[in-house]
Amino acid sequence: MTHNLSARLFDEVDKAFELQVDFLSELTSHASVRGQEQSAQNLMADQLDKRGYEIDRWQIDLADIQHLPGFSPVLGPYEEAINVVGAHRSKTRKGRSLILNGHIDVVPTGPLDMWDSPPFEPRIADGWLYGRGAGDMKAGLASNLFALDALNACGYAPAADVFYQSVVEEECTGNGALACLARGYTADAALIPEPFSEHLVSAQLGVIWFQVRLKGLPAHVAYAGSGSNAIEAAFPLIEALHKMEHRWNAAQNRPSDYVHMEHALNLNVGRFEGGDWTSSVPAWSVFDVRMAIFPGQSIDDAKAEIEQVILAAAQENAFLRNSLPEVIYHGFHAEGYALSQDSSTHAATAIATLENAHQLATGEPLVREAITATTDARFFGLYADTPALVYGPRAEAIHGFNERVELESMRKITKSTALFIAEWCGVEKV
Numbered sequence: 502m503t504h505n506l507s508a509r510l511f512d513e514v515d516k517a518f519e520l521q522v523d524f525l526s527e528l529t530s531h532a533s534v535r536g537q538e539q540s541a542q543n544l545m546a547d548q549l550d551k552r553g554y555e556i557d558r559w560q561i562d563l564a565d566i567q568h569l570p571g572f573s574p575v576l577g578p579y580e581e582a583i584n585v586v587g588a589h590r591s592k593t594r595k596g597r598s599l600i601l602n603g604h605i606d607v608v609p610t611g612p613l614d615m616w617d618s619p620p621f622e623p624r625i626a627d628g629w630l631y632g633r634g635a636g637d638m639k640a641g642l643a644s645n646l647f648a649l650d651a652l653n654a655c656g657y658a659p660a661a662d663v664f665y666q667s668v669v670e671e672e673c674t675g676n677g678a679l680a681c682l683a684r685g686y687t688a689d690a691a692l693i694p695e696p697f698s699e700h701l702v703s704a705q706l707g708v709i710w711f712q713v714r715l716k717g718l719p720a721h722v723a724y725a726g727s728g729s730n731a732i733e734a735a736f737p738l739i740e741a742l743h744k745m746e747h748r749w750n751a752a753q754n755r756p757s758d759y760v761h762m763e764h765a766l767n768l769n770v771g772r773f774e775g776g777d778w779t780s781s782v783p784a785w786s787v788f789d790v791r792m793a794i795f796p797g798q799s800i801d802d803a804k805a806e807i808e809q810v811i812l813a814a815a816q817e818n819a820f821l822r823n824s825l826p827e828v829i830y831h832g833f834h835a836e837g838y839a840l841s842q843d844s845s846t847h848a849a850t851a852i853a854t855l856e857n858a859h860q861l862a863t864g865e866p867l868v869r870e871a872i873t874a875t876t877d878a879r880f881f882g883l884y885a886d887t888p889a890l891v892y893g894p895r896a897e898a899i900h901g902f903n904e905r906v907e908l909e910s911m912r913k914i915t916k917s918t919a920l921f922i923a924e925w926c927g928v929e930k931v
C-alpha cells in the first residue's frame with residue numbers, strides 16, 4: 502500500500518500547497534504573543550470546524566492543572582489563555598491513535614527597527630516566508646492541518662482517533678499542553694512539528710525560569726557607600742550563577758545524548774530592571790533568568806542549588822547580607838525529556854514509521870538530534886506514557902529578527918506527516 506498511497510498523498514499535498522502557504526501567511530499575520538492568542542485561535546477553530554472536526558475550545562483553569570506533574574507557576578491572569586482541539590473520531594478505531602500538537606503563541610518581536618519588514622506582515626522572498634512565529638511554529642500547525650487534508654483528498658480518514666491541538670503557553674510554561682492532558686486527550690503517540698530542520702529530536706533539555714529581587718534603602722549618590730547599590734549588587738550574583746552553569750555542564754554530568762556537547766546548558770539573564778533616578782542610589786533591582794537542566798536532572802535539586810548559589814554570593818556583599826535576595830519562580834518548571842530513552846514498542850514503531858515516511862518524502866535518511874531547548878513533548882513523554890516525536894521544517898532566526906521558514910521544507914514535512922498519519926493510524930474510507 503505504501504508506495505501507491507504515498508504517491509497519491511504527496512500529489513495532494515502539492516495540489517493544495519498554494520492554499521497552505523496562504524493559510525500560513527494569514528496565521529502569521531495574527532500577533533499571537535502571550536495574552537493575545539485569541540484571534541489566531543479563532544482562525545484555527547474556524548478552519549478545523551470547516552473541515553468537520555469536533556471542536557473543543559476552552560479557557561485554561563489553573564484549578565484543573567496546578568496539582569499535576571509538569572505544572573509551571575504563572576504570574577498574572579489566565580483569561581486569555583484559550584486552547585483549541587479539533588478531534589477526528591474514527592468509525593473503525595482499528596489503528597493507533599495520534600495527537601498532532603502545535604503551539605499558537607509566539608515570542609515578542611523585540612525592537613521593530615531590527616526587522617527588515619514588519620514582523621506581523623508576512624512576506625515571501627527566495628522561497629522563505631518571513632514573520633514572527635512563521636517557523637516557531639505556525640508552519641508546523643499548517644503542516645499538521647494540510648497533512649490531514651491530503652489524506653482526506655485521497656478519500657481516506659485515519660482509522661483511529663486523531664486530536665489536532667493548537668495550544669497556548671508553550672513559550673513560557675507549557676501549561677497549554679498540560680491542560681490538554683488534564684482534559685483527557687491522550688493517544689498512542691504525539692507528533693510536534695517544531696522547526697528543527699527536518700530532524701527527529703532524540704532528546705530535549707529542561708528549563709527553569711526564576712526571578713531574583715533585590716531591595717535596600719535608597720540614598721542620594723553623594724552619600725552612597727560601597728555595595729549599597731541594588732543594581733551593582735546584582736552583578737556578583739549573576740557571576741556566581743554563571744559559575745554554577747559551568748559546573749553543571751561538566752563532562753561527568755552529561756547524559757548520553759549530550760556527551761559530546763561542551764555547553765548544552767545555557768544560563769540567560771533575559772530581563773533586568775532597577776532604580777528610579779539617575780542621581781539616586783537604586784533601592785531595588787529585579788532580573789529574570791532562564792537556566793537549562795539535563796534530562797534526568799532533578800528539578801527540585803536544581804532549584805535548591807540555584808537558591809543556595811544566590812544566597813552564598815549575597816553573603817559576600819555588605820548590603821545584601823542584611824537584605825537577602827528573594828527568588829521567585831514565575832514560568833518554566835520543565836524537566837528534560839529523551840525520546841531515545843523510551844524503550845516501549847510504541848516508541849520504536851513510531852520512530853520506524855516516521856523514518857520510512859521521511860525517507861519517501863525527502864529521499865534522505867532521518868537524522869536524529871539532541872536539542873538545547875525544550876518543547877511540549879515532555880508532557881506526553883514524561884507524564885502520559887506517550888512517545889512524542891518532535892519533527893518539523895527548517896526555520897531560521899526563531900526568537901530573533903527576520904524569523905523565517907523555508908517553504909519547500911514545510912512541503913516535505915507535510916508530505917511525510919501525511920504518510921506518517923496513514924501508516925501509524927491506518928486508514929478507513931471517508
Ligand SMILES: [Zn+2]
Pocket residue numbers: 604637638671695696
Ligand atoms: Zn516552538
